[in-house]
Amino acid sequence: MGADTLLYLRRTEVAALLDLPDCVRAVEEAFRAHAEGRLPTAPAVLGTHLNDGGLHVKTAALGSDPCHVAAKVNANFPHNPARFGLPTIQGLILLFDGRRGTPLAVMDSIEITILRTAAASAVAARLLSRADAEVVGVCGCGRQGWSHLRALAGIRPVRRALVHDTNAGSAQRMATELGAELGIEIEAVGSAEAAFAGADIWVTCTPSRQPFVTRAMFRPGIFLAAVGADSPEKQELDPGFMEGCRVVVDLLDQAAVMGDLHHALAAGAMRREDVHAELGQVVAGQRPGRTSEAESFVFDSTGTALQDVAAASLVYQRALERGRGTRLPLS
DSSP states (O other): OEEEEEEEEHHHHHHHHOOOHHHHHHHHHHHHHHHTTOSSSSSEEEEETTTTTEEEEEEEEEEEOOOOOEOOOOOOTTTTHHHHOOOEEEEEEEETTTTOOEEEEEEEEEEHHHHHHHHHEEEEEEEESTTTTTTEEOOOHHHHHHHHHHHHTTSSOEEEEEEEEESHHHHIIIIIIHHHHHHEEEEEEEEHHHHTOOOOOEEEOOOOSSSOEEEEEEEGEEEEEEOSSSSSTTTOOOHHHHHHHHEEOOOOHHHHHHHHHHHHTTTSOOOGGGEEEEEEHHHTTSOOOOOTOOOOEEEEOOOOOHHHHHHHHHHHHHHHHHHHHHHEEEO
């Protein structure tokens, strides 16, 4: 596209251009590039917190020719669905040419955020969960819960899931509709303890500010994707639970200030050097993944613009190939 036009992609167009398996592959390659030192610059994040929610800006660059830079501005307001009938997360992604600084595209961020988050958890689960894992427990039955179960069913022989939400109707809807879609048994249960009892893979994707995964719930051999703590105020895991697990993070510097790791560090339950690896290091073979059936892993996923730029670049390339989107004049 010329320097005087910008490609605009609506949410429906982004959804049509991005599928989960390809997103998983793109996100995995982005983490590998980070571990191998092939990124033009380090990912960055800036946050603004409000009483009922907040906004964050996440940026990252990927590739050399072409080099794409993404800046995602997301608003996260957990009360939106109940109060206004609006999504919890709303936002935009701006994609730039990394060599010239030219704006290339602006696209709705919702679908990318949903898929790229689940994609990272799927990459981590493939490396850190047991290969025979077939029961998944999910706490948080919003869009992330659905997307995570879809992603996990694509990389492990999932036959059953237990799902819990503070809104019992959301859990039951997920059980009924997603169970039919995936062709597996999904049961809505009344507590986190019930969701994780007997599960091999655990997922927490809630806006909780109080830990609800406790040391008493620990079982050897599990893999837990902790997704909800994407700001310093949020917390899902008790520090004592993390202390007994191998902890893998998406980005250490980020997780140390805004993930569940942040709370474990503050409580003195862990030190930065206790973290087993960043995800990219495991992807690149620089650090080991699971080496025994008894190991228990936590993947502390704070959400990084590495995932956003990987997904947004893929969406942009497909939009050009398929003639999708609306061209907007810049001059």
